[in-house]
Amino acid sequence: MTLDAAAARTFFSELLRQIELHQVLLDRLDAVAGDGDHGATMVVGMRAVVAAQREDASLPELLRLAAEAFSSVGGSIGPLWGTALLRAARAAEEQTGADVENVAVMLTEAVQGLRDRGRSELGDKTLLDVMEPAAVAFAAAVRSGATGPKAIDCALEAAQQGLAESARLPARRGRARRLQARSVGVDDPGAASACLAWETAARVAAAAV
Numbered sequence: 001m002t003l004d005a006a007a008a009r010t011f012f013s014e015l016l017r018q019i020e021l022h023q024v025l026l027d028r029l030d031a032v033a034g035d036g037d038h039g040a041t042m043v044v045g046m047r048a049v050v051a052a053q054r055e056d057a058s059l060p061e062l063l064r065l066a067a068e069a070f071s072s073v074g075g076s077i078g079p080l081w082g083t084a085l086l087r088a089a090r091a092a093e094e095q096t097g098a099d100v101e102n103v104a105v106m107l108t109e110a111v112q113g114l115r116d117r118g119r120s121e122l123g124d125k126t127l128l129d130v131m132e133p134a135a136v137a138f139a140a141a142v143r144s145g146a147t148g149p150k151a152i153d154c155a156l157e158a159a160q161q162g163l164a165e166s167a168r169l170p171a172r173r174g175r176a177r178r179l180q181a182r183s184v185g186v187d188d189p190g191a192a193s194a195c196l197a198w199e200t201a202a203r204v205a206a207a208a209v
């Protein structure tokens, strides 16, 4: 498996479908300690990402288009994913190919973007609790010689574990801060949609083998 522009377009299209299917659930998770719009916001963001795709775009171009599209979405999630996608695009531009090692670098840069933009740390009950362990697991799998699909499976496992662990914590960031206690035992909506992205990536990678 190589992560090329076509694979990225398939991933974005499939993720939009999954986000649409899970919109109500994501909204409900957000309503526990937030304003209940995470699913709706993600649908708007992913529709913009898919609409911005161009058949003739290279992978870095595609990621830049996705970054611009997602940044235009309001709330806190738009700029967060916008920054992560832009960092991934820059990392993709610097690489000559798009093999799994390059993807590991793109993921690491994207996670750093989430940290910088969200000013969040692990355990703050945000999407970072899913994305950072997933990126670390992906890189570790690649270092030990794993193929792309295998590395994505390792990342998915870490993502799901990260989601479950962060669910036990009280929210510490953003709007949810006012309602910290209510969020204990409930998935963070941003972490849940990030985990959905990994589930989608694993399915797309498995289908492409």
Ligand SMILES: [Mg+2]
Pocket (backbone or CB within 6 Å): 030, 034, 035, 036, 037, 038, 075
């Ligand atoms: Mg919200």
